[in-house]
Amino acid sequence: MRARRLTGSLAWLVVLTLTAAGCGLSGGSDDGGATAGGCKVDKGNVGSGKLTGDVDGKITFQTTNLKKDFGDFFNGVIKDFEKANPGTSVKWIDDPGDSTFTQRTVADAQGCTMPDVINVDAPTATALTKAGYLLDVGVKDPDAAKPFVPAFWKSSTYKDASGKAAHSVLPWYTGGVLLTYNTDMLKKAGIDPAKPPKTMFGLFADYEKIAKSAKGKYYATMANPIWRIPADWDQMDIKTLSADGKSAVFADDPRTAQWVAWMARLYKEGAMPKDSLSSSNDPSTPYSQGQVAYGSTNPSFVRFVKQNSPSVYAKTGVGQQPFDALGHTTAAPQYISVAATSKHAPTALAFAKFLTNAENQTAWCKDPNVVIFPTTTTSLDDPFFQNATGSDPFSQARKLVAEQLKTTTAYQTNLSPAVQKAIVSQVQLAMQGKKSPEQAVKDAQEKADDLLKQAG
The missing domain is CATH 3.40.190.10 (Periplasmic binding protein-like II)
Structure with missing residues (x-):
């Protein structure tokens, strides 16, 4: 599961x-x-x-x-x-x-x-x-x-x-949203696995360190932004849609273009496999094969790793996904x-x-x-x-999620697949260097608005 x-x-x-x-x-x-x-x-x-x-x-x-x-x-x-x-x-x-x-x-x-x-x-x-x-x-x-x-x-x-x-x-x-990572890969990049970043851009900075350390032998994460939009923006408290859900407003927040700029930079610097930009695969399998440093954000992912790659499981650490501007995590x-x-x-x-x-x-x-x-x-x-206890990845995940649920909300932005695809495709163009982050965000909002108007 x-x-x-x-x-x-x-x-x-x-x-x-x-x-x-x-x-x-x-x-x-x-x-x-x-x-x-x-x-x-x-x-x-x-x-x-x-x-x-x-x-x-x-x-x-x-x-x-x-x-x-x-x-x-x-x-x-x-x-x-x-x-x-x-x-x-x-x-x-x-x-x-x-x-x-x-x-x-x-x-x-x-x-x-x-x-x-x-x-x-x-x-x-x-x-x-x-x-x-x-x-x-x-x-x-x-x-x-x-x-x-x-x-x-x-x-x-x-x-x-x-x-x-x-x-x-x-x-x-429900679950939570956690960081799962290969502790050996993080240590080689000079990242302390016991001190996960508190912001999304802080996490991106760690991705960059992984890219510089790995030199193409492995990567930080997968490239396709479909896994991150609008989840990252929700955590950063970037409003993707208007209150009534009938129009897109993410381009109004300057942090959206900054986020896209980071994604483009990471892709260019080799933090992500080049062939994963349009792939629908999540990080689960490549992580268990030692190809990426960060795995799925789903807490039950540790079970998948334990079953399919015991050697990688032994190196797996679990940390808090950045609360960022929202101040707490959300559970869907x-x-x-x-x-x-x-x-x-x-x-x-x-x-x-x-x-x-x-x-x-x-x-x-x-x-x-x-x-x-x-x-x-x-x-x-x-x-x-x-009262979850234990030091293994499973127990650590339970402890973190139990703590999250004390303050969590169930809020999440729900985009239709067509609207999500329209936004993602523009971000992909920026990541390929075919558009500036600012232009990609502007175009993404216009395309999303058109689809939202059609939906009524």
Whole structure:
């Protein structure tokens, strides 16, 4: 389970948002039926009013690449739910999570065959909510918010086709954002692994030191800015979008051009592999192969390294990602959503709540092979999360994330894949020396604005 810090750019997803959004949610039509995202559904699935109905029937539950490592746990959760609710049956689908995952999910939604309960990230939730394919759990179950940490519940709000806020997902689990690095490579560059930088530009300065020390034998990090936009800007408290989300404003902040200038400089000086500028690969594999000094910012990444490269794991250190101007870090939870197109919506919603309740979140997050944290208040009060100990990378990651969660917010800028791609492509041109940082930022904002206006 290696969750990306940012979702890759998939331009076709915004097409769904723009076209399917016109269907939206409807409480009825001329023939007395109801629709969700253009699909005919039970009237109770949409509009106002609490969802009612019997909890029975067969539903489909979809995760991403979890069955191999956590099959026993989730099969147990499913068995417990079915036992507590006679007449129900949950079919578990574990998607491999490859590069076509979102595309296939969109196709399922458009075909009115999306799984009843499905794990989604923020960008996917944004698009599916606007298109009308997800149940508004905040309306359909007014008590749904009670178990969750307020910041995480707040983060589960997305806008529907009319621009109205909808709680279309339940917070499931979260991590933090950490620095993972090869301590040997840092020491060779004169960097103290025990003293991570406190600003993004300070981190970039360390990248530069790595480049000078490595002399092309290895690199600091990967080049493609898709992994950093808008995450770095969020941490620097650079506003990417206006308050209403309808226009881009990042060019108004001079630090944005400075950030791009740093990226161009690092790319030119060899801090990043030249062939990684347009590659969709994150740092996970090259780090485990000793090709880059800094790995993924996902805390569970240390598990991947331990499993795939014990020798590199032995050299791996974990440090605090720069808080920078924001003053604290942000956590972007994974979510569980219920399809508004479900034929057994009461059952799907009941299972989604069961899966994300405090008991099940606590049990899974205590698994020794993951560094994830629950999103319920009761779970986070458990001593396992509050009193993490140990000096190995796993334990250190847990300790750092536990500390983060005391002050974290769940804020993150959600860009459509098309808008993100438009910004990233201009930064790439600057990194190649084809545009000045200032011009690239100006052009990126203009292109982003055009797309935002089209989206309405």
